[in-house]
Amino acid sequence: MDIFLQNHQYNYIMRQGRLIMSTIRTCTDNQVIETFKYSAVSKVLDACPGLSEEHQQLLKRLGDLQTAEELQLYLDKILQCTFKFPAITETRLQRLFPKVKKLSMPDLTEIDERPLTYFTWMDTATNKHYLVYYRQPQPSKEAAGKLVGIQGQYTSTNKTGICAFCKKTGDASLFSVRAKTRSAQSPDYYRSVGQYICLDSKVCNTQITELDALESFIESVSR
Known part of the structure; x- marks a missing residue:
C-alpha cells in the first residue's frame, strides 16, 4: 500500500x-x-x-x-499509508548531538518506527531535554528527509498548560533552547527561546494536526 x-x-x-x-x-x-x-x-x-x-x-x-x-x-x-518514524540507533542520536559527551539515551524500543511527528526524552540528572524531529522531503529543497536534533533545558511546571505544538491542554513543561543567533541584549550573547510543550511527547504525537508551530520553533533555534 x-x-x-x-x-x-x-x-x-x-x-x-x-x-x-x-x-x-x-x-x-x-x-x-x-x-x-x-x-x-x-x-x-x-x-x-x-x-x-x-x-x-x-x-x-x-x-x-x-x-x-x-x-x-x-x-x-x-x-497503513502513514509514514513511520525513521529507524533510530544510539549511533544516529550521537551524530545528532555531537557536542554532548555523555548523551543520556532514551528507550529506543518505545519508538518502534510507529507514526510520529517528533519524539523527546529527558536526562533528569542534568534537566536536559532532547527533541528529534523528522523533516519530510521537500520537493523544492532536499531530495531526502532529514532528522533534526534540538537540545534544551527542561523546566517542570507541575500544572496543566497549552502545548505550543498540538494546541491541546494537558501536563506541560517548558522547553528552553539557547539559539545560535547572537543577541546583544542577552548577557551571554545568545537568545533563549522557550515553548510550553506536552510533558509526554507520545500524547502530543496523537494530537498534533499541523506543523507550523513546531517548524517555526525549530527554525528559530537553528538559525
Whole structure:
C-alpha cells in the first residue's frame, strides 16, 4: 500500500472523522449532516495537499462513513499509508548531538518506527531535554528527509498548560533552547527561546494536526 500521509495529517483525518460521527449521532437533519461531511472532507483535502487523484479518492471516502465501526476500519486502513518514524540507533542520536559527551539515551524500543511527528526524552540528572524531529522531503529543497536534533533545558511546571505544538491542554513543561543567533541584549550573547510543550511527547504525537508551530520553533533555534 502506498505511503503518502504524515502523522499529523492522519491525526487531522481522525479528528474530522470523529466530528462526523458526533454530528451523525446528535443531528437528525440529513441535509445538515451531508453539509458537515462535505466540509470535513474539504478540510482534510486542504490539510493534505499535492496528492494524486487515487489518494484523494481514498480520503474522500471519509464522507461515506456512517458508523463508528466503519470509521475505525477506515482509520486502520489509512494508518497503513502513514509514514513511520525513521529507524533510530544510539549511533544516529550521537551524530545528532555531537557536542554532548555523555548523551543520556532514551528507550529506543518505545519508538518502534510507529507514526510520529517528533519524539523527546529527558536526562533528569542534568534537566536536559532532547527533541528529534523528522523533516519530510521537500520537493523544492532536499531530495531526502532529514532528522533534526534540538537540545534544551527542561523546566517542570507541575500544572496543566497549552502545548505550543498540538494546541491541546494537558501536563506541560517548558522547553528552553539557547539559539545560535547572537543577541546583544542577552548577557551571554545568545537568545533563549522557550515553548510550553506536552510533558509526554507520545500524547502530543496523537494530537498534533499541523506543523507550523513546531517548524517555526525549530527554525528559530537553528538559525
